Amino acid sequence: MLRNETMTKTPSILLINPWITDFAAFDLWAKPLGLLLLAALLREAGIQVDFVDCLQRNDPQTLQHKDTVGGCNRPYGTGKYPRTLIDKPQVYADMPRNYYRYGIHPESLACKLESLPKPDLIWLTSIMTYWYPGVQQTIALIRKIFPHVPVWLGGIYARLCRHHAFITSGADRVVVDPLPQLAEEIEAQTGFRLTNKPHWNALQSLPIPALDLLPELAYAPLLTSWGCLYSCPYCASRKLQPKWERRSADAVYREIVQWHQDYGIKDFAFYDDALLLDAESTLRPALERVCREDLEVRFHTPNALHVRALSREWCHLLHAGGFTTMRLGLETGRSDQQKEWGNKVDTTMFFAAMQNLTAAGFSPRQIGVYLLAGLPGQSPQDVEDAITLVGSTGALPYLSEYSPVPGTAMWREVLATCPYDLVREPLYHNNSFFACRREDFTREDLAQLKRLARQARQAVANASGAASACGARVDRS
Ligand code: B12
């Protein structure tokens, strides 16, 4: 327990979104939604909450530092983070690329922390496993300013690499428990009774994430469901969210309206793993209402949509509702691989979806199609064929380089053959490192395929008349 008299004083928790360390990072609608949900729950429970975003894009103090390149805004709320060149971890010594810390300058972070009252507890989130040096560096700086405040680490890296996080992050605790248990732990730690404990039990009862704590709000992330009905061998969705839960249409609509009317937000990005699955009584009525009320909003789906759900009716609704950036998951054009990798899509479904989307009014350059590259058993020719297939429909092919994710079925398969110590060193999970390269699928093969995909996108852009600056510039690869 923090102190004996805690029952008489409201505890305060400082939430921190840490730096990213990587070869490249772009704010493609990436906000720490988990941490902001927790902030809303804590606030609702009567706890004092402060928030520091190390990934603030336009921090004036950061701009004063010559070693840091400032961030900037791009269409639809996306943008570049500020970045500082840092030494590459030894693991990446053979990678001929610069390595950066993305986010505000350390002096700016120190100032922000110093300006806050000393909290009772500090919570950090984490996202990609291979961004852990950013987590370590953030915690090291926090320790200098608040040496005696306990630091808890949670989030995706913490959950996928708990042991690694425990021994290397510098946090006092690595918390991986589901929300109801987390509520118990806060009470045990602070001696404070949460006034909203039942709200920690289900997605349906969670408050709207506290996006108002973000220093800059150019778009809003949205989550209408947790989990996925499928269990693809390369994906950690089941491990991270074993239970499939959906929010009500009314709750989703109210959240959109709140950010749109109170904060002028036009751009919304869905974070669902399976936005369109089983969404007849949830997303559909919410979108129908968006259309009826004629809200001037745009929706983006940086996570792939399920191709099988793109019926004629859904495509019309998505178009009328303001869906603007569409990403579909095809992954491969080979039917045996489609079956093996989750059995959720086939090429016939993909052609039908493309027809439905274009009939509904989407232009090809709004439709990106994710293809996987470098999975065990896949050849460069398979990927090239898939790029050609997507190009033939007029859509934009995007490659996702395979990177093994702990806790997935394919992870176990890959451990047996991969020469790198994926268990002890999460830096090897970085898709840029491409740990699963092999003689018949080299880094050069991957680079060549990425060039092909880029050329195919350029061809689509040329064919559909000069690509809009927006469409071309929000894409990262
Ligand atoms: C939305 C999403 C994105 C978004 C942005 C996410 C972001 N914030 O940066 C977009 C679409 C941009 C994205 C991109 C990518 N993503 Co992604 N993404 C996701 C997804 C679907 C959901 C994440 C999320 O926000 N969940 C919702 C929130 C509410 O959950 P949460 O953050 O876990 O928080 C909960 C708990 O963890 C906890 N918690 C969180 N913080 C804290 C802190 C404390 C102290 C405590 C106590 C608790 C706690 O509380 C929350 C409520 O329970 C996950 C899969 C998944 N189901 O999680 C993949 C996932 C994280 N992505 C993944 C990958 C690989 C990628 C890409 C590399 C894909 C690619 N090849 O291009 C890119 C690269 C990203 C980049 N910026 O460079 C992998 C991660 C693999 C890894 N090694 O870490 C995942 C796991 C998917 C997978 N393949 O299985 N992604």
Ligand code: SF4
């Ligand atoms: S369908 Fe998508 S989110 Fe669901 S398990 Fe497969 S890859 Fe993951």
